[in-house]
Amino acid sequence: MKNLFLTFKKYQYLLFQLVKKDIKLKYRSSYMGVLWTLLEPLLTMMVLVLVFSKLYHNTKDFPVYILTGRLLYSFFANTTRASLKSVRANAGMIKKVYVPKYMYPFASVLSGYIQFLISLVVLAGVAVFCDIQPTGHLVEALVPLSIILVLTMGAGLWLSTLAVFFRDLEYLWGVALTLIMYACAIFYKVETVIGENNEWLFRLNPLYSVIENFRDAIYGRAMNVPVMLYSLGFSLVLFFSGLIVFYKNQDKFILHL
Amino acid sequence: MSETVLTVDNVSVKYRLTEQKVDDLKDYLIKLFKRELRYKEFLALQEVSFSLERGDRLAIMGLNGAGKSTLLKVIAGVLKASEGKVTKHGKVVPLLELGAGFDMQYTGSENIYLYGAMLGYSKAFLDEKYNEIVEFAELGDFINVPVKNYSSGMKARLGFSIATIVEPDILILDEVLSVGDAKFKKKSEKKIMDMFDKGITVLFVSHNEQQVKNICTKGILLEHGKLTAAGPVDEVLEKYKKLTE
Numbered sequence: 001m002k003n004l005f006l007t008f009k010k011y012q013y014l015l016f017q018l019v020k021k022d023i024k025l026k027y028r029s030s031y032m033g034v035l036w037t038l039l040e041p042l043l044t045m046m047v048l049v050l051v052f053s054k055l056y057h058n059t060k061d062f063p064v065y066i067l068t069g070r071l072l073y074s075f076f077a078n079t080t081r082a083s084l085k086s087v088r089a090n091a092g093m094i095k096k097v098y099v100p101k102y103m104y105p106f107a108s109v110l111s112g113y114i115q116f117l118i119s120l121v122v123l124a125g126v127a128v129f130c131d132i133q134p135t136g137h138l139v140e141a142l143v144p145l146s147i148i149l150v151l152t153m154g155a156g157l158w159l160s161t162l163a164v165f166f167r168d169l170e171y172l173w174g175v176a177l178t179l180i181m182y183a184c185a186i187f188y189k190v191e192t193v194i195g196e197n198n199e200w201l202f203r204l205n206p207l208y209s210v211i212e213n214f215r216d217a218i219y220g221r222a223m224n225v226p227v228m229l230y231s232l233g234f235s236l237v238l239f240f241s242g243l244i245v246f247y248k249n250q251d252k253f254i255l256h257l
Numbered sequence: 258m259s260e261t262v263l264t265v266d267n268v269s270v271k272y273r274l275t276e277q278k279v280d281d282l283k284d285y286l287i288k289l290f291k292r293e294l295r296y297k298e299f300l301a302l303q304e305v306s307f308s309l310e311r312g313d314r315l316a317i318m319g320l321n322g323a324g325k326s327t328l329l330k331v332i333a334g335v336l337k338a339s340e341g342k343v344t345k346h347g348k349v350v351p352l353l354e355l356g357a358g359f360d361m362q363y364t365g366s367e368n369i370y371l372y373g374a375m376l377g378y379s380k381a382f383l384d385e386k387y388n389e390i391v392e393f394a395e396l397g398d399f400i401n402v403p404v405k406n407y408s409s410g411m412k413a414r415l416g417f418s419i420a421t422i423v424e425p426d427i428l429i430l431d432e433v434l435s436v437g438d439a440k441f442k443k444k445s446e447k448k449i450m451d452m453f454d455k456g457i458t459v460l461f462v463s464h465n466e467q468q469v470k471n472i473c474t475k476g477i478l479l480e481h482g483k484l485t486a487a488g489p490v491d492e493v494l495e496k497y498k499k500l501t502e
Contacts, residue, residue: 014374021371025362093358096351097375098334168281251337254330255272256280 007100014099018107022082023114037119041071045126052187061130061219067123068215069186071116072144076152076207077177079112083156084163084173091257101250102243105160109153127218135220143228144213151206151235157242164253184208203227206234261346262426262458263309263332268341270302270327270482301327303482304341309475311426312456316469316490318497319479325462328479329429332460347426350376352417361405365396365415368404372419386422393448394418395441410438417445427458469494 027033045067053062086104087094094101127134163169183205185193190202202208209231216223273296279285288294302324309315317325330336332343333351358375359368369390373383391400394414404412428449453459453472463469469476469490476493478486478500486496 010377011374013380014377017371017374021360021363021367024367025360028362093375095330095335096333097358099375099377166280166282166285168283172282254336255274 011100011103015103015107015110018103019111019114022107022111026115034118037115038122041067041074041119042122042126045070045122048187061132064123064127064130064132064218065189065215066187067126068218069184069211071119071123072148072211072214073181073184073186073207075112075116076148076155077181079109079116079152080155080159081170081173081177082112083108083152084159084170086156087160087164087253088257094257095254101253102157102246105156105246106153109149109156112152113149123218132219137217137220137222139217140223141214141217143223144210144217144231147213147228147231147235148207148210150239151210151231154235154238154240154242157246158238161242161246161249164249164256180205180207184211186211203230206231209234260311261308262311263346264342264344265305265307265328265332266342266344268302268305268328268331268338268343269300270324270331270336271339272299272301273297274299300482302331302338302479305479305482305484306341307477307484307487309458309460311458313475314453314459314461314473316473316476316493317460317462317479318469318476318493320500323479324482325479326431327482329431329460329462332427333429345427348423349427349429350420350423350425351429352420352431359404359412359416362403364403365394365400365407366391368415369419372416373422376420378423390415390418390422393444410441414441421448421452424452424455424457427460428452430459430461430463466494466498 027036030036032039045063048066048070049063052066059065083105086108087101090104093099159169159173183202184207185202190199194201203212209227213223213228213231279288279294285294305324305328307315317328319325327336329351331338332345333349334343334345358372360371363371366387369387370380370383374380394400394411394417396411396415399407399411404415407415430449459472461469461473473490476486476488476490476497477484478493478497480500486493
């Protein structure tokens with residue numbers, strides 16, 4: 001355990017470098033740079049509002065409802081996709097120099113998280129525009145924002161390990177992500193789809209639970225604690241099982257890359 | 258005054274791979290249900306033992322597929338031995354396929370920090386050595402250009418300069434003594450020779466007899482993963498030659 005900590009310390013500069021590289025390269029060749037992090041969710045939100053506000057509900061806060069779901073979901077989707085590929089993408093290096101291999105999925109998740117946090121600026125702007133007043137409950141947003149990081153890291157560790165052995169996982173995960181998206185209630189309200197009493201079905205999806213907690217905090221409602229505990233428990237189990245699976249298999253990676 | 262810097266103790270490497278390559282989930286499940294998942298065991302190294310003292314320069318000889326690269330990977334720490342143990346004292350730096358760790362989109366100077374971080378150096382250390390690296394690589398203004406626009410000689414020069422910025426205790430050379438043009442070749446050879454003089458330990462894989470004779474003091478011979486000869490370089494080279502006849 002102490003050893004683990006020491007190697008982490010020795011290689012933390014590498015982690016920093018990998019995160020920096022991810023972010024830097026993503027925006028280097030684009031004219032507007034980091035502005036895209038803000039513009040992209042704003043544009044998709046506008047499309048969704050345009051399409052769905054007529055269909056479902058024409059409330060004034062609908063853009064905020066969509067944006068909260070959409071930002072959290074796309075962080076999860078983009079980042080798990082990136083960490084799935086992370087070990088494979090660095091095969092050349094893994095075969096030559098010893099580096100703690102968990103650095104690669106960790107770096108993917110962290111760089112995604114930083115971009116996600118930046119994109120929250122859009123949410124703040126839209127919330128002000130929609131007349132949503134910040135309340136004391138806004139602080140509680142930190143809880144789902146931390147849980148989603150653990151959840152994504154857990155998923156990233158599992159996926160990056162499995163993707164070494166199974167190349168088609170990338171496509172399967174793409175399909176799974178579509179399913180997860182529809183199970184996240186991004187552009188509709190759960191009550192209108194399956195009725196108020198059946199909301200627990202959606203809450204089985206830990207990502208939906210996180211989104212619900214986050215929405216409550218933004219809208220100034222008290223946190224639904226059981227829902228929060230469920231997603232926290234799920235995320236911790238996923239994270240630690242992911243760590244174990246990664247550790248148990250990492251010595252075999254090199255034979256399959 | 259001799260000091261053991263590397264001990265390879267009874268190292269075996271066993272690969273357990275499926276007979277046909279199964280690398281997607283669909284194939285895996287189909288084969289699993291049809292019970293066609295057969296594994297083949299393959300011993301890449303069998304009970305190899307030797308040790309090196311500071312200043313030894315070891316040639317690892319053997320035909321293709323004898324396990325030379327596997328042995329180097331085990332010593333570099335990227336491949337774990339199935340059995341046995343490798344004990345290292347000091348820093349091991351591999352000079353394998355120079356420049357393989359570069360990010361092509363990144364500029365030369367960014368790659369210095371990235372590659373350096375992979376080798377386990379700190380930011381402060383790289384800051385301090387930055388000028389030295391740039392100067393030795395002779396890249397001039399190209400240091401701020403993405404590496405994808407480099408010629409292969411430039412990449413090799415940069416890789417060499419970063420990897421040799423500290424004097425490693427154990428240097429792994431995999432047929433890469435000659436990088437760049439004649440001028441840089443001379444310079445890099447001189448740098449390696451200087452390191453030799455300071456008494457670093459070298460592991461060298463090459464099929465070039467002349468180079469082996471010039472560089473190495475000791476040799477080992479691998480045949481099908483087994484160590485069949487060890488000793489002074491001339492003796493082992495003789496045996497290797499017999500093998501090739």
